[in-house]
Amino acid sequence: MDFEFSREHQALRKLVREFAEEEVRPATRQADRTSQPPLDVIKKAAAIGLLGVPFPREYGGLGAGETGYCILMEELGRVDTSVATVIGAHIGIGAMAIYLGGNQHLREKYLPDLCAGKKIAAFALTEAQAGSDAASIKLRATREGDSYILDGSKMWITNGPLASVMAVLAVTDPALGARGGATAFVIETRHNGSPAEGFTPGKYEHKMGLHGSPTSALSFDNFRVPQENVLGQIGLGFVVFMQTLDVGRVSLGAATLGGAQSVLHHALEWAAMREQFGKSIAQNQSIQFMVADMAAEIEALRSLVYRTAWLVDNHKPFIKEAGMCKLLGSEIASRCVDRAGQIYGALGYSRDTDVERSYRDCRITEIFEGTNEIQRILIAEQLFREVGVKIRP
Amino acid sequence: MKIVVCIKQLLDPRGITVNRKAEKVFVIREEYVLDPASKAALEVAEQIKANAAAIEIIALSVGPARVDEALREALARGADRAIWIRSDSNPDPKVITNLLAAAIKQLGPIDLVLCGDRSLDTGSGEIAARLAEALDWPQILRAAKAEVKGRVLAAIVQHSGFVAVETPLPAVVSIIAEAFSGQHANGGRLMDAYKKWQVETWTTEDLSLSEDDLRTSTIKKEDAFPPARQPGTKVRNAKDLVVMLKQEKIIA
Numbered sequence: 056m057d058f059e060f061s062r063e064h065q066a067l068r069k070l071v072r073e074f075a076e077e078e079v080r081p082a083t084r085q086a087d088r089t090s091q092p093p094l095d096v097i098k099k100a101a102a103i104g105l106l107g108v109p110f111p112r113e114y115g116g117l118g119a120g121e122t123g124y125c126i127l128m129e130e131l132g133r134v135d136t137s138v139a140t141v142i143g144a145h146i147g148i149g150a151m152a153i154y155l156g157g158n159q160h161l162r163e164k165y166l167p168d169l170c171a172g173k174k175i176a177a178f179a180l181t182e183a184q185a186g187s188d189a190a191s192i193k194l195r196a197t198r199e200g201d202s203y204i205l206d207g208s209k210m211w212i213t214n215g216p217l218a219s220v221m222a223v224l225a226v227t228d229p230a231l232g233a234r235g236g237a238t239a240f241v242i243e244t245r246h247n248g249s250p251a252e253g254f255t256p257g258k259y260e261h262k263m264g265l266h267g268s269p270t271s272a273l274s275f276d277n278f279r280v281p282q283e284n285v286l287g288q289i290g291l292g293f294v295v296f297m298q299t300l301d302v303g304r305v306s307l308g309a310a311t312l313g314g315a316q317s318v319l320h321h322a323l324e325w326a327a328m329r330e331q332f333g334k335s336i337a338q339n340q341s342i343q344f345m346v347a348d349m350a351a352e353i354e355a356l357r358s359l360v361y362r363t364a365w366l367v368d369n370h371k372p373f374i375k376e377a378g379m380c381k382l383l384g385s386e387i388a389s390r391c392v393d394r395a396g397q398i399y400g401a402l403g404y405s406r407d408t409d410v411e412r413s414y415r416d417c418r419i420t421e422i423f424e425g426t427n428e429i430q431r432i433l434i435a436e437q438l439f440r441e442v443g444v445k446i447r448p
Numbered sequence: 449m450k451i452v453v454c455i456k457q458l459l460d461p462r463g464i465t466v467n468r469k470a471e472k473v474f475v476i477r478e479e480y481v482l483d484p485a486s487k488a489a490l491e492v493a494e495q496i497k498a499n500a501a502a503i504e505i506i507a508l509s510v511g512p513a514r515v516d517e518a519l520r521e522a523l524a525r526g527a528d529r530a531i532w533i534r535s536d537s538n539p540d541p542k543v544i545t546n547l548l549a550a551a552i553k554q555l556g557p558i559d560l561v562l563c564g565d566r567s568l569d570t571g572s573g574e575i576a577a578r579l580a581e582a583l584d585w586p587q588i589l590r591a592a593k594a595e596v597k598g599r600v601l602a603a604i605v606q607h608s609g610f611v612a613v614e615t616p617l618p619a620v621v622s623i624i625a626e627a628f629s630g631q632h633a634n635g636g637r638l639m640d641a642y643k644k645w646q647v648e649t650w651t652t653e654d655l656s657l658s659e660d661d662l663r664t665s666t667i668k669k670e671d672a673f674p675p676a677r678q679p680g681t682k683v684r685n686a687k688d689l690v691v692m693l694k695q696e697k698i699i700a
Contacts, residue, residue: 063642066520067635074632104635117639 060122067108067123071130074100083135086267087412092141092217093267101172106146110154114162115170121302121367125309125360132313136416137267139310144213144268145169147303148424149176152222153241155302156286156295161241165220177218179209179273180296186211187429190233190293194275196225196240201282203227203240205275208257211423215271216256219245222299224292231290239292241284244273253278264415301377303424305367308360308380311388311420312353318388318395318413319349326398336398345394352387359383375437382430385420392417449503449596451493451560453527454548454579455486457511457518458569471673482518485564487525488628492621493562494526496596504528506558508551510535510544519647524638530647533655540666541574547662548575549582550655558618560600565590565622576622586615592627 060068078100082093100106109124110116117123124146131139150169153161153176168174185191194207205225212221221242228236244254257272287295323346326337336342360380366373392414396403403410421427432447439446463477490507497503506529507522509515519530533547552558561583566573573589580587588594591602592610600619603610652662683689693699 061642062517063639066517066524066638066642070633070635070638077630077632099632103632108635112636112639117635118643119639 060126064119064123064126067117067119068126068130070103071105071127072133074103074105075130075134079131079134079138083137083267083409083412086135086137088266090261090266090269092269093138094217096138097141097175098172100142104170106142106172107150107166107170109146110150110166110170114154114166115168116166120364121305122361122364124306125364128306128309129313129316129360132310133317134313135267136310136314136413136420137265139313140213140265140268141175141217143303143306143310144178145176145218147306148178148299149214149218149220149222151302152178152239152286152295152299153220155298156222156239156292157241161284161286165241169220174219175214175217177212177214177221178296178299179212179215179221179223180300181209181211183208183210187426189296190237192224192226192233192237194223194225195229196227196238196280198227198282199279203238203280203282203285205240205242205253205278205280207275209273210257211260211270212273213268213270213423215273216259216269219243219248221273222286222296224296227289227292233293235290237292238289239286239295240280241286242278242280251278263418264412265419300424301374302367304377304381304430305360305363305373307420307424308356308363308377308384311384311417312356312360314413314417314420315349315353315356315384315388315391318391318410319346319353321408321410322346322349322395322398325402329400342398345398349391349394352390356380356384356387375434378425378430378433378437381420381424382427382434385417385427388417388420449500449559450506450555450557451496451503451562452506452508452552452555452558453486453489453493453522454561454563454575455490455507455509455518455522456483456564456567457481457509457515458483458567461568468673468676480514480517482521483564483567483569483625484628485567485623485625486518486522487564488625489562489564489623490522490525490527491628491631492591492594492623496560496594497526500596506531506555508533508548510539510547512536516647520641520645521633521638523641523645523647524633524635526637530645532647532649534649534651538664539662540664541572541578542665543662545575545578545582546657547652547655549579550657550661551650552579552583554650554655560596560617561585561620562594563620563622565624568625573622576620580620583618583620586619588613588615588619588621591621591623594621594623 078096082096086093104117107116108119108127112118128139153165169176180189182192196203196205221244223242224237224239226236227238244251253276255274257274260270326342327335329336363373363376363380395410396414399410436447457480460479460481463479465474465476493505505527507519507527508531509519510533519532523530533551563576588602590605592605594602599614599616601614604613
């Protein structure tokens with residue numbers, strides 16, 4: 056057993072940490088206040104190759120695998136969850152769906168531009184009536200010659216207002232439903248910044264947190280996709296989308312790990328500095344217990360996240376562990392921001408602190424990319440499968 | 449054309465805390481980083497390469513095994529070759545200069561040597577000057593900018609401004625840390641630096657130096673802790689400032 060990161064992964068962590076501290080951190084507050092994504096920071100990340108971390112070099116990536124990608128997400132999550140979300144939706148689910156589901160031609164056509172940040176990607180699954188119940192999607196794709204025509208809408212799409220390339224799941228055979236009747240496509244929604252014909256970006260969501268990560272609805276009206284843009288097989292798009300989400304959960308766990316680590320760091324610094332009753336509050340056991348619990352949970356999460364990344368990189372089964380990364384990561388991060396807020400006292404309620412922003416940013420991680428309830432169901436499904444029982448149709 | 453860039457790795461000052469009362473420095477996190485002035489020198493080399501054809505950049509560093517990381521960062525920052533000059537003892541500027549000069553001579557005809565001007569740790573800024581002397585080449589120190597057009601044209605810091613200077617090649621030029629743009633290493637090159645490319649290792653035996661060349665001439669007498677900086681005078685407004693400057697005879 057070797058718990059040491061490889062030398063290239065250590066060097067990558069150092070590079071990303073430096074980038075996060077020097078480029079991301081200064082832009083964080085303004086992005087949160089104005090709800091504008093820090094696009095120049097994303098461009099700088101692209102310029103040094105950070106938008107292609109997990110993908111092979113032949114597609115313009117860094118070839119650093121899931122482990123490298125988790126390092127990127129942890130270090131970005133430590134500084135700004137919004138930037139981690141923009142980049143995470145771009146790499147981890149948007150481009151990842153093309154990488155996992157696309158043939159050689161589609162990979163070569165789209166991945167180099169996405170890795171270089173010339174285009175931003177999104178992953179469009181959720182609809183108004185299809186959240187946790189993703190199989191209930193209604194966006195229709197109708198065959199017309201050698202094209203498909205998309206009609207309908209999507210909701211809550213991260214990077215919706217930015218992306219020009221999207222992986223989208225649509226119903227090609229309503230009789231068969233999602234399993235057998237849904238097909239994944241890669242579509243081009245913007246050309247030189249203007250919406251493509253038949254595509255209208257929908258309502259911009261004003262969210263509790265993640266202000267620097269834009270979210271919107273998408274609307275398709277007679278939107279044409281060439282048949283060659285099908286990801287995977289016709290009718291089996293649900294599989295491509297679920298596989299993509301499985302991988303995405305590991306890196307989401309990594310981002311929450313970074314977030315939790317960061318609030319612990321703030322809590323320690325503040326507790327050491329803040330004096331009440333003539334001594335630093337770090338002298339109080341009540342505070343010590345809180346930071347010890349935070350650190351223990353964070354350390355357990357770190358082991359889980361990087362072991363799961365190792366499973367992915369070594370082509371071993373990881374679905375159960377990926378669900379655990381997302382489930383535990385989001386809940387540990389929530390407990391950590393809650394405790395850090397308590398240690399900070401009234402100051403942690405002020406918008407002048409990172410703890411307040413973390414509190415708002417972190418709430419969504421228990422909800423998006425499959426609610427934690429869905430994660431528990433997925434984990435239980437895998438557990439029962441291991442004893443030979445199938446608990447879902 | 450060949451450019452050698454001498455780089456220095458140092459203890460990350462962000463991992464150090466200073467206890468003034470105890471007059472002690474504590475290392476909280478032992479991590480090593482590339483000196484900002486070295487980054488500036490590498491950046492100047494890359495700019496020269498971008499404006500001319502067929503330039504090879506060779507990064508050199510003297511030190512223990514850990515400098516391998518700094519040399520790989522140099523590769524990620526545009527160096528074509530990286531050479532580690534192995535030194536497990538604690539070499540002083542004289543020995544470092546002898547090692548670098550011997551390596552530069554061994555590399556064959558080199559047109560330009562770039563160094564960081566003053567490192568963040570010791571900051572004596574003497575390597576470039578010593579190297580120029582050892583190689584018997586002209587030197588330009590404290591350059592904020594340098595380009596090659598048959599000769600080296602540089603802008604050096606003097607008093608409150610810059611002076612344009614030039615010298616024929618080969619030459620030694622030291623680059624100030626402030627010249628560094630803040631550009632990060634390229635991720636793709638960083639991965640290649642670990643997975644594809646090699647750092648060459650040269651030992652003192654490879655460099656045919658005498659025992660005398662390798663003997664340090666620095667003697668450590670004692671540790672001195674710099675006194676806390678005294679607060680200056682607060683100037684309330686521009687008018688007071690003008691009066692003060694006149695008193696000090698800085699303005700008439």
